[in-house]
Amino acid sequence: MKLKSSGLEMLETCSTCQQKEHSAATRRANKSEKENREQQRLQSRLCRIKHKIIVLSGKGGVGKSMVAVNLAISLARSGKRVGVLDVDIHGPSIPTMLGLENEKLHGDGNDLLPISYGNLMVMSIGFVLNNHDEALIWRGPRKIAAIKQFLADVAWGDLDCLVVDSPPGTGDEVLSVCQLIDNLDGAILVTTPQKIAAIDVRKTVTFCRRLQVPILGVVENMNGFVCPKCGEITSILPEGEGRKIAQDMEIPFLGSIPIDPDIAWAGDRGSPFLEQFADSRTAEIMNRVVAPLLSLISAKGPNRSKRLAVESASSV
Template identity: 50%
Template sequence: MSECEGCSSAAPDGSCTSTTGCDNPEELKLQQTLGRIKHKIVVMSGKGGVGKSTVATNIAVALSLAGKKVGLLDVDVHGPSLPRMLSLKGQKPHMGDRTMEPVPWSKNLSVMSLGFLLEDDRQAVIWRGPVKMGLIKQFVEDVMWGELDYLVVDCPPGTGDEPLSTLQTLGPTAMGVIVTTPQGVAIDDVRRSVSFVGEVGNRVLGIIENMSGFACPNCGTIHEIFKSGGGEALAKEAGVQFLGRIPLDPEVANSGDEGYPYLKVHRDTITGKALEQIIQPMLELPDPPKA
């Protein structure tokens, strides 16, 4: 991957339009950080309440359990939930001279979230767009992620400052993973996320339909509580890959509340197998060419 990726002086073909070269130390530092990350996956949705953070967490955990080096970045400034979902509440990143170390969850998975930096988890974060944009860039540029196979980013719902800043910071090779639920109202909002990613200049890796049926813990079958298939239909309409359906399972909610990733404990369930199937296209992504 080119060191110029994501730079304000980079042309669409990756060439440099600057007449003086890269003389901005912060820009160079950002590009050096991005150059050590093979794949950037931005999990987003145009609709709140679709289980996006749960999906992002379990994608990151699944990739780490597959032996990949993974970073999980929480850019939900107003509702950073990943520390709780991974039993990392109260942890603090080690702070160096203009650097931070992400909080380790396992030998293969490290995490960064604003939740680690708040003194009180009841504290409201009242920030305007430019401040949030600066934080997101800092969480990429100044965090010592090291060599990563994947950086998974959990964005808040919508197409506002956070997903826009994330995609612009990570550059054109970052890929969006769009999460929806089967209902038509959710599909309408999520459709905007698909077009948003394209308009920013990135591509959608695929769409996930979450809460697609109910996985009965007694009989082991899927019961259609809501209609299903909306996510797959949207993927076909948009011409993007459909990554799969994740059925409802009561243990998914319990795992988030109790602070353990569902997939680490329930890999052999219907929902666990669905999650592992979803990451297969991510594992098959070709490594970017070396600069």
């Protein structure tokens, strides 16, 4: 049995180790250089966007995308340059709600071009899908890479505000956005009146605080039903959990939006509610909910306030 290598063999082994270490160091340097370039490209995009707001919910089906779309529409109607970024990778709703289902993503050199809806600039994974029934079976790293690309490679241009519509919960997509956009103006939290939804929204409050994302306020959706014949609002769900969250956790309460058949009609037909039913009672209520957010965007300079001081809007 040979217990020791010859001197020549030892030298060859050392040479091999040195080559491996040199190759590893080169890969690390190249990776670091690539990451620096990506970070610079990301910052060059984001610095042209004055305000960034993310719409969150702990529970699915509470109307988060509806709030995001109508907030963006309200901002655009006030003359602001607005972008809407849909980072719900597995269930993108924004293309449907804006009537853009058949639009496809296009590029210009190294840039991805957002889809235009009037004076809104829109980006969603839905523009990449070959058909509406296609499922994206992606793990976390691929989803994170897609979100990085949406932020760094999309030619957003100069915007007054970027509204980010996120999936429910506090997983990969939400965490990625909050970490990649280091100067978020804040988050809007959407809930429904019953306790089962509010429990998860409370977790989202904790998530925001751990990541130091300011909370702009809570919106309580589906509070009461608007009769399509007489306009009377009738309570059909337990009430008050949205306001209770705000009081218990010391965050602003932006107000309550009732269930209105016209909201569902507008979303299904790709016609934003605040455009199609601007003179309705529900639109008046919705405008009161988003009014403090419009004030934030209208303030001079980005991120003027890290916490929005609002009076609690009245429930209906």
